[in-house]
Every structure is written in structure tokens, then in C-alpha cells.
Amino acid sequence: MGWVWKERQSWRGSYRDEGGKQHTKSFKRQVDAKRWVATEEAKVVRGDWINPAAGKVTFAAFYAGWAPRQIWLSSTRENADLATASVTFGDLQLRSIRRSHIEAWVKNMTSRLAASTIDTRFTIVRGVFRAAVADRLIASDPTAGVVLPRKRKAEAAMRIPTHADVAKLLNAAEPPHRPRSRPGFTAYVALCAFAGLRRGEALGVQVGDIDFLGRTLRVTRQLQRAKGADIAAGNDLVDAAGGITVVVRPPKYESERTIYLPDELVAILSEHVRQHTPSGASDRWLFDEHGKPWHDNLVDYRWRSTRADGGLSHRLHDLRHYFASGLIAAGCDVVTVQRAMGHSSGTTTLSTYAHLWPTAEDKTRAAASEMAAAVLATHLPRTGAQ
Structure with a gap:
């Protein structure tokens, strides 16, 4: 229970926090002292009371202590370091950072970065502030309500190759006049086009992952360029072609999956194995040079x-x-596409490809067209014909 008393020419209010520590503040009016005590006690009861002395740590110092505790890939940590190093308020105390500081930082980025990059950096920095709120260092997240630059709509930003484009790419993958310039690249392009694999997932395919009789492919790993932290940890490292070190990881978003291969792709992969890696253990790399897997630069x-x-x-x-x-x-539904693409959720699939699905108008028009075609294809004798 808090209390208020008069001391000389001022009114003093006092209350105890959840740890039993007493906090006191002076006011000119009794009513202000009572209001303050009641407000702070209510916060203590609700469990959202913030110590007035908290939040003195700077944004940069808080991130330096918080980041090592996060379960991140080395690439994620690298992106987070880049994002937090770009802020204009790193030396300010957390409790001093206002929404206006965030808005000024975002405005500064708009002149030199794409909207998607700004969105990524903002999301990382927002996570830092939310962690500070969870640790009860600050009462609220100053990034709330900040407006970001508008990103291009998926249908405007996405460029989908035509069938003719993919045919040109397959024909150009291994030029006959330069047979040694890109050996085996036809199969790599085909795997990306007809199985939808990400770059690192295609690099991580081993011959044993392909069931040539069952016409399926198990996607269970990806290869990524090893960062300094990966090399220091020394886990799951592989020597790739050209002396590059790569790290073996599960697919993005833990998207291990089975992909059902068309006969044409099975034939391309079979020919690739016959030409480039006809013998060896089942865990040999599908795309390799002298037994070492390809890497991203290659x-x-x-x-x-x-x-x-x-x-x-x-x-x-x-x-x-x-x-x-x-x-x-x-005609595949959202769940089927999500599983084939290895998306973390159907929401991701829809946010990326919703514009490609037929609209209600398209379905209505198609249904009416089928009815009309069926009726008009039926030849009946004219009414009243002799």
C-alpha cells in the first residue's frame, strides 16, 4: 500500500515495487502525488511495472549482450550485426529512444537502400526492442507504428521465365563449342526449373537422395558458404571445389521434403549421373568436381x-x-504448392504467389464457358421441324 504525506512545501508519494524496494517522488500538489502512487501500484499489480532506473543501457550495448544468446545461423547473425550497426541511435540509452529516432533512421535509409532491405533491417531492430520490452528495460517498443517504404507488389517484382526461356537456358547450359566450360550444368538448371530447388538445396543433393525408380527426390540438406563463425565452430564443414569451405545445413525453414519428379527430369538426372559421377557411394555429391561439391560462386x-x-x-x-x-x-492447391516449394507455411505461399491463382471471376467465367460449350455442342432437331 502506497502513502502520501506533506513535507515542508511539497507533497511526497511513496510505494514499494514487487521486490519490496521503496520508491519516492515529490510533487507540488497532493492530488498529483496520489495519482502517481496509484498508477505505479497498479503497474506493480498488473506485472508491467518498469524500474525507473532501467533502460540506461545503450541500444548498442544491449544488442551486444543479447545477440550471442540467440539461436541464429552465422548468416543471420551477420545480417543482424549489419542492421544494428546501421542505426543512428546506437549510443542512446534505450529509455531515451523515441519513435522519432526510428523514423529518422528509416528516412535516412530510403535514399540508398531498396524497400525490401529496409524492411529486413527494420524487422531485426524491432526484435531487439521487443527483447528489451520482454526484459522490462523499457515499457514499450518505439518501432510500433513506424511506416516503412512501400515494397513492390509480388506480381510487379516477380519475373517468371516462359517455357521458351527455360528451353534457351537448357540449350545454353553446356555450349557444344565450349564443352568444358560448364560441365553438368544442364542437370543443375533442370533441377531448379522442374523441381523448384533453391540454389543451396540443389548444391546439397547427393546421388542417393534420388529414387530413380520411384521418381522422387528427398531434400534433406543445403550447402552454404562457410562464415568465419562456422569455420571457428568446425561443425559440418566440407571442402568444396576450388578450395572453398562450405557448411552443410538443413534446408531453409526446416523444409525437408519429398519432391515428385517428372519422367523428363529423371532422364536428365540419369544421363548426368552416367556422364559425370557413374560410380561411388550413394552419398557422393550429384554436382561435383573431382569428388568435391560445387559452391555458390561457381x-x-x-x-x-x-x-x-x-x-x-x-x-x-x-x-x-x-x-x-x-x-x-x-490446378494444384495451396498446400500442395507449399509442400513442393518447402515454404514454412501456406501464408508464405499465398503472399508470394496469390496473384497466380485463378480469381473468382476467372472460375465463374470458366464454369459458364463449360456449360455453354456443352449446350452448344448438343445438336437437337429444331422445334417444329417437319
């Missing part, structure tokens, strides 16, 4: 050369969009 270089020879400018990731668009065009 793939990126070969992709740029392939698309240049094909006269195209698509990103490798666009082949993944091509695969998804083909599933949707064939």
Missing part, C-alpha cells in the same frame, strides 16, 4: 554465362518461380 558464374549465351537476364531464383507457376497453372 554456380553464380556459370549461371551468368548461361543466361548471357541464351540472351536472357533472369535470376537463378526465377526458375523457382517458374516451377511454382507451373504447379498453380496445373
Whole structure:
């Protein structure tokens, strides 16, 4: 129970926090002292009381202590370090940071960064403030309500290759006049286009992951360039082609899955194995050079050369969009596409590809068209005909 008393020319209010420590403050008016005591005691009862002395730590110092406790991949930690180093309020105490500081930081980024990059950095910084709120260092998150630059709509930003484009890429993957420039790259392009694998997932395929008779592929790992933290930890490291060190990880978002392969892709992969890795253990890499797996730089270089020879400018990731668009065009539902793509949820699938599914208007028009076609195809004798 708090109390209020008069001391000389001022009124003093006092209450005890949840730990029993007494807090006192002076006011000119009795009513203000009573209001303050009642407010602070209510916070103690609700469990959302914040120690007035908390929040003195700076944003940078809090992040430095908080980040090592997070269960992050090395790439995630690298992105988080980059995002928090870019803030303009790193030296301010947490309790002193206002929404206006966040808005000024976002405004500063708009002149040099894409909207998607700003969104990523903002999300990371917001997570830091939410951690400070959870630790009861500050009462509220100053990023709440901050407006970010508008990102391009998925349908505007997405470039989906046509069937003709993919044919050009497959034809250009291994040029006949330079047979040694990109050996085996046809199968890699085909795997991305007709199975929708991410770059690292395709790099991580081993021959034993493919069931050639059952026409399935198990996606259980990905290869990523090893960061300094990965090398220091020394876990799951592999020597890749060209002396590059890569790390073996589960697929993104723990998206281990089985992909059902078309006969045409099975034939391409079978020919690839016959030509490039005909013998060895089942855990040998599908794409390798002298027994060492390919890495991201090698793939990126070969992709740029392939698309240049094909006269195209698509990103490798666009082949993944091509695969998804083909599933949707064939009538696959959201869950089927989600599982094939390895998305963490159907929400991710819809937010990325919702514009590719037929709308209610399209379905209505198609249904009416089928009815009309069925009626008009039925030849009946005219009424009243002799």
C-alpha cells in the first residue's frame, strides 16, 4: 500500500515495487502525488511495472549482450550485426529512444537502400526492442507504428521465365563449342526449373537422395558458404571445389521434403549421373568436381554465362518461380504448392504467389464457358421441324 504525506512545501508519494524496494517522488500538489502512487501500484499489480532506473543501457550495448544468446545461423547473425550497426541511435540509452529516432533512421535509409532491405533491417531492430520490452528495460517498443517504404507488389517484382526461356537456358547450359566450360550444368538448371530447388538445396543433393525408380527426390540438406563463425565452430564443414569451405545445413525453414519428379527430369538426372559421377557411394555429391561439391560462386558464374549465351537476364531464383507457376497453372492447391516449394507455411505461399491463382471471376467465367460449350455442342432437331 502506497502513502502520501506533506513535507515542508511539497507533497511526497511513496510505494514499494514487487521486490519490496521503496520508491519516492515529490510533487507540488497532493492530488498529483496520489495519482502517481496509484498508477505505479497498479503497474506493480498488473506485472508491467518498469524500474525507473532501467533502460540506461545503450541500444548498442544491449544488442551486444543479447545477440550471442540467440539461436541464429552465422548468416543471420551477420545480417543482424549489419542492421544494428546501421542505426543512428546506437549510443542512446534505450529509455531515451523515441519513435522519432526510428523514423529518422528509416528516412535516412530510403535514399540508398531498396524497400525490401529496409524492411529486413527494420524487422531485426524491432526484435531487439521487443527483447528489451520482454526484459522490462523499457515499457514499450518505439518501432510500433513506424511506416516503412512501400515494397513492390509480388506480381510487379516477380519475373517468371516462359517455357521458351527455360528451353534457351537448357540449350545454353553446356555450349557444344565450349564443352568444358560448364560441365553438368544442364542437370543443375533442370533441377531448379522442374523441381523448384533453391540454389543451396540443389548444391546439397547427393546421388542417393534420388529414387530413380520411384521418381522422387528427398531434400534433406543445403550447402552454404562457410562464415568465419562456422569455420571457428568446425561443425559440418566440407571442402568444396576450388578450395572453398562450405557448411552443410538443413534446408531453409526446416523444409525437408519429398519432391515428385517428372519422367523428363529423371532422364536428365540419369544421363548426368552416367556422364559425370557413374560410380561411388550413394552419398557422393550429384554436382561435383573431382569428388568435391560445387559452391555458390561457381554456380553464380556459370549461371551468368548461361543466361548471357541464351540472351536472357533472369535470376537463378526465377526458375523457382517458374516451377511454382507451373504447379498453380496445373490446378494444384495451396498446400500442395507449399509442400513442393518447402515454404514454412501456406501464408508464405499465398503472399508470394496469390496473384497466380485463378480469381473468382476467372472460375465463374470458366464454369459458364463449360456449360455453354456443352449446350452448344448438343445438336437437337429444331422445334417444329417437319
